[in-house]
Amino acid sequence: MDTPERLIQSTRELLWERGYTGTSPKAILQRSGVGQGSMYHHFSGKPDLALAAIRRTAEEMRAKAEEQFSEPGTALERITAYLRRERDVLRGCPIGRLTQDPDIVASPALRQPVDETFGRLRQRLAEVLTEGRQRGEIASALDPASTAATIVAVLQGGYVLARAADSTEPFDQAVDGILVLLAQGAR
Template identity: 80%
Template sequence: MSTPERLIESTRELLWERGYVGTSPKAIQQRAGAGQGSMYHHFSGKPDLALTAIRRTAEEMRAKAEQQFGGPGTAVERITAYLRRERDVLKGCPVGRLTQDPDVMADPALRAPVDETFVWLRGRLTEVLAEGVARGELAAALDPAATAATVVAVLQGGYVLARAADSTAPFEQAVDGVLGLLTAQSA
């Protein structure tokens, strides 16, 4: 892996583990096995490197989600695949955790990829649900946009509840609950 890649990946890991303030340039360099000169040769500073890392994390999250959303099956089957896919629940969502970081949220540049990711996620879920309604898989009265917002809120809330309990059970229960509601809307 090249030095810029090691720096980006190290920053991604540290942002997920420690947040923006807890991610010092020295910690990034140590984890990446790179010197200060290398870091500042490739990036103008911590904000530039953090932005690159956040964008990479957001792109990866969207790509993983699209694997399920664009896959075969009914709308509910695709959403089920998305919600039940392998995740590190107790670490939380790598993008969702950034919303709890006041320094990320206060910086419009760092905040933008976080916001764009959640806008994309709600929009993509809305599309999948609308397809399900159009194909007669889901009740015609289902509001795809409101339901998509609910699915995202349940997912992010499930991470929070799991971390608070130090158990994946609350996350799994939240996913079971929202899938039960969706299944009840199946035509």
């Protein structure tokens, strides 16, 4: 792994563990094993490096979701695959956790890939639901956009509940609950 990659990967891990505020340049350098001069050679500072790390995490999160959304099957099967895929639930969502960090929220640049990721996720879910409606798999009364927003909210809330309980059970219950509601809207 080259120096910029080690810095980005270390920053990604630290952001997920500690958030932006809790991730110091010193911690990044220690985790990556890179010298301070190298860090500032490749990145102008912590915000620039954090932005690269957040963008990378966001890209990977969107790509993983797209794998399930692009698979063959009914809309409900594809959404189920997305919701039930393997996740590190107790660590929380690496993008969702950033929304709780005041420095991320206060920075339009750092917030942009977070907002874009959730927007794209809602959009893709709405597209899958729309396909399901068009194929007669989902009742026409089910609004794809609001249902997509609900799915994302339930998933993110499931992470929060799981972390608060130090158990994956609340997350699993949230996923089970939204899938039951979606199944009721299926034909």
